[in-house]
Amino acid sequence: MASELKTSIGEVEFSALMEPLGPFEPNPEIAVGFSGGVDSTALLHLATRWTRRRGGKIFALTVDHGLRAESLAEAKLVQRRVKALGVTGSILRWEDHKPVSGIQNAARQARYELLTRWCRRMGVLHLLLGHHQEDQAETLLHRLGRQTGADGLTGMTRLRETNYVRLLRPCLGTPKARLRAVAESYNLEWVEDPSNQNLAYARVRLRKLLPSLEAEQISAAALAGTAHRLASVRKTLECQTAKVLAAATELSGFGYARIRLDALINVDAEIAYRVLDRLLGAIGGHLYPIRYQLLVNLLENIQESGLKVSRTLAGCIILLQNEHILIAREAGRCEEQKTIAGPWQTWDGRYRVRITGPRIPKKQIFFIRPLGSNLGQKIIGKNTKNSLIGLNPAVRKALPSIWDHRGLVCVPHLGYGRTKSNTASVIGAQIEFLPKRPVTNAFFSVV
Template identity: 40%
Template sequence: MDDWALSDRDFAALMHPLGPFEPQPRVAVAVSGGPDSLALTLLAAEWTAARGGRAVALTVDHRLRPDSAAEAAQVGHWLAARGIEHRVLVREGDRPAADIQAQARAARHDLLGRSCAEAGILHLLLAHHREDQAETLLLRLGRGSGLDGLAAMSPQRPTRWGQILRPLLDIPRARLRATLIKRGQPWVDDPSNADPAYARVRMRQLAPTLTAEGLSPARLAATAARLGRARAMLEREVARAAVRLVELHPAGFARLAAGAFATLSDEVVLRLLARLLAVVGGEALPPRHHRLERLARALAGGGVGGLTLAGCRIVPAPDGGWVFCREPARVAAPVALVPGCEMTWDRRFLIRLATDAPAGLCLGALGASPGRNFSEIARLKHIPSCARATIPALFDQQGVFAVPHLVYNRTGAREAPCRLEPAPALCLTGAGLRLVPFGSNPISWGMSSACDPASGVGRAKPGRTQP
């Protein structure tokens, strides 16, 4: 059993390809108290401590079961005895009426991501293992998924605050339990993991039969890994295409260069368009495949007027390229702001309002008739006419108070009383790339970074994403 348990050296080998990390790495670990996440927490704590860093364990209490709060407290006691910091994140709101597991997963990831962002932690570790990967592949095969779905879970996934890491995807569940047994660490068994009402549990119960037919978890996970390599290769091609062909503006629109499709494969074109639409339109999921294909044919053919898809307008640019901007009718309604607040608006921007900001401000789109002759503002020339009505602005009872991306403030101050950062659900280029503006400061589109509203247009460039 001891030989089957994961050692510190084993875990270091699993973490190595997911780097580089800080000299003194800080990581967060999602821990439910089950054997998989608890083993990952102990291993991550030992790995960070050996490098002068630390691990923080995060437990999400969904309040879906009567014992959940007590279980979260028990996890805290276990970890405190080992000197591991632990925080409980409580999900507020009503219990989901349907699709409970999917909604709980989305809420869990949201709470975990927010906690990491607030703490400045760039790496969140999740304990998905070999059997999880195999079950995911089978479930997605049953749904008719394409390459992205069948590649199942990725060891690394960029987010707007950092990255999600899954170092255990090739490790069988039994090794994680053996790791806890060797350390004398008990765990909690969640009864929902044996409830056949859930599709994943039913798939798990079929594992012995599938293994007898050659569909073992090891073989299925290996298949997902091979498909994952193919997906990663395509994503690298999409990132290279974005570097060469796309310009992003922090005000929320993009330019696609003329003749962009001449040298790209059909698959890369479709993926690039899907990412562009997601970043500009703020949607978490791409349009259906046939709609992307229709858009690609229209753009490649040229001579087409304005198009709309996924909350975006796609308008011909004077240089022969295309401007992707937010569809005015789909922009979120104005929202009232309280000094010191932080919120996401239009699913694309993170706003932090200064504590000394005037009361009574709200955030919304500038609109087609902002009530002032903005043509006098030199920076307006950087904003295509089709995008001007959709850029974020602050309003008060007198009208437009400030437009951060135009460096306009009615009071005459150079800076608006807020920070506006691009924060769409998906990144354009994924990990390993950042956006460098034509101005002075870096813009990390879709990641958690400083966004200088005066910096103008940015183009994707190779480089490590800076948080």
């Protein structure tokens, strides 16, 4: 049995692993998240053969987090090896502010953001990631320690569909030793990331525990198998959650959601937690689920008192409005002023925006930021539409507004635009409400 776990993965077997993750277009274009470690090196080798046999193109994307002085040099070394394989590669640099705490979580989110943004820009639909069986086991143990709900215990999924990209993990059920065997059998070179041995990180400490757990019959395979079985349970709960959302919820392009109070009071608590998580995630611009205990506390408040006093949670304000629960973005938690660069700019994890107009000055710089209360009230005062007059102040304050060096340019949601004598030079903006995490969890798949 031990020898089987170290057997290399052949082309036929890898094709079988890819099959349930389809369908794939003719001549598919595939991107691989490539750190240069043994797992991603083996995956790139297998994926390159799979893609080329189908007449497609493959790209290797290396993220430089910039957390160590030598990280850029290592990324360049990794990409030289990519080039030697005849694969097109690219280095994506994390240049944003680095947090003092929670650095691994922030780096992981930044990595996904950089990878998916590249795929969206280049029109590549499929992004392969090198997670394996031990990664799944570590994820399950990590979430157990955080007292996560049933959703968290399903671990990672082999197939996850986002707004633009399909995240595929073909080797999620495969032991790490078999990926190493692929690299060794083809004499592939890889790099070792020293952070993978740093005991300051929880995941590293959990990884060190796996051999001891296996001695007690709690193997990585058993943990990964448990996660897979729980995934089927999660899928059933997701269907029930979607029914409640469809029947009782209003989701507005103005960046808020409303759900009937009775829908949260009369439904099973486990479904209610999911409903609240989906709405808070979408309105708050979060990619990952809200902490389970926070949802429990919020639901208790709603069911026991009907939410007589407004609450804030996950960057949202939650209040009672005409027998409905209103969930709006907390203006003070919105992303701060951001320069609009490129044809489309994502803002606050919820909106896509682009500047429009027949004559946009090439050197003019535009910014996007939350509207705030004073300006919102002034604009509403000039507008006779009843639907806007009745708009909750919390919603207005968090609306996206476009600015330049002269001041406010436009607020598309309120129909406001700075007027000019020459109408041909009026600048506007197209804004789409497109949360990072959809309200319905259609991207969660069991394969």
